[in-house]
Amino acid sequence: MPAPLEIALVPMLKDNYAYLLHDAASGATAIVDPSEAEPGLKAAAARGWTITHVLDTHHHNDHCGGNLGIKKKAGAKVVGPAYDRARIPGIDIAVDEQSGFDFAGHHADVLFIPGHTKGHIAFHFPDSKAVFCGDTLFSIGCGRMFEGTPDVMWPSLLKLRALPDDTRIYCGHEYTEANIRFALSADPENAALKQRAEKVKTLRAAGQPTIPATLGEEKQANPFLRADAPELKARFGGKDRPDHEIFGAIRAAKDRF
Numbered sequence: 001m002p003a004p005l006e007i008a009l010v011p012m013l014k015d016n017y018a019y020l021l022h023d024a025a026s027g028a029t030a031i032v033d034p035s036e037a038e039p040g041l042k043a044a045a046a047r048g049w050t051i052t053h054v055l056d057t058h059h060h061n062d063h064c065g066g067n068l069g070i071k072k073k074a075g076a077k078v079v080g081p082a083y084d085r086a087r088i089p090g091i092d093i094a095v096d097e098q099s100g101f102d103f104a105g106h107h108a109d110v111l112f113i114p115g116h117t118k119g120h121i122a123f124h125f126p127d128s129k130a131v132f133c134g135d136t137l138f139s140i141g142c143g144r145m146f147e148g149t150p151d152v153m154w155p156s157l158l159k160l161r162a163l164p165d166d167t168r169i170y171c172g173h174e175y176t177e178a179n180i181r182f183a184l185s186a187d188p189e190n191a192a193l194k195q196r197a198e199k200v201k202t203l204r205a206a207g208q209p210t211i212p213a214t215l216g217e218e219k220q221a222n223p224f225l226r227a228d229a230p231e232l233k234a235r236f237g238g239k240d241r242p243d244h245e246i247f248g249a250i251r252a253a254k255d256r257f
Helices: 035-044 067-074 084-088 150-160 177-186 190-206 216-219 230-234 243-256
Strands: 007-011 017-021 029-032 053-055 077-081 091-095 101-103 106-110 121-125 130-134 168-171
Touching: 017 035, 017 168, 029 035, 035 067, 053 067, 053 101, 053 230, 077 084, 084 091, 106 150, 106 216, 121 150, 150 216, 150 243, 168 230, 177 190, 177 243, 230 243
Parallel strands: 029 053, 053 077, 077 091, 130 168
Antiparallel strands: 007 017, 017 029, 101 106, 106 121, 121 130
16 A cells, blocks of 8 residues: 655635645655646645646636646646536546546545536545545535535535545635634534634634644534534424435525625
């Protein structure tokens, strides 16, 4: 089994995160969801790395706007969702749940998680205990349903929730502080959420990112992963309402918040 991937966070635009994944044995380096080319190229060069692959979770420009620039300067191969092949700039390798993706000896399970967009995927590297989930799941939040509905998005979140608790989530944005403000209004008695709020406050005051978070933490504190919890069902429609409708009600409340 290869050593776990080295993962480096790369801030982009106002609040986006891209991620460098480096395999020390081969020297292969991937970048996940680059909004723009230069920050990723510079961050790789500063570490003595050369980007060999671009991994895209979905077609939004703030996640793939850097594809062509990185491909031109580094010769990287672009990997993205087969369903959205036509909307991913420069795509070379189209992947889905059946194909998965092997990167420098590291197998990624490709998870089809539509809702934010129709073709959204995540890359789960079990040996590195990491999932790159784009804009489907945020720390203490989830993405807007631009191209989906609650009955589509909720199963996608359940697919992510089913991963091991020690999986680190690497999402597309630094939204945690704002997400917590809403979450506390939706789930005010949640002790794990209150504890997380203090931790995040300390991190942000020090100018530190709140990502990655562990899935175990999220399962306890993220209301969007807890739509089937009795206390949230009681607040958002009652125990007899289907879970996906409870999720939809929580997301609608966030949209109005």
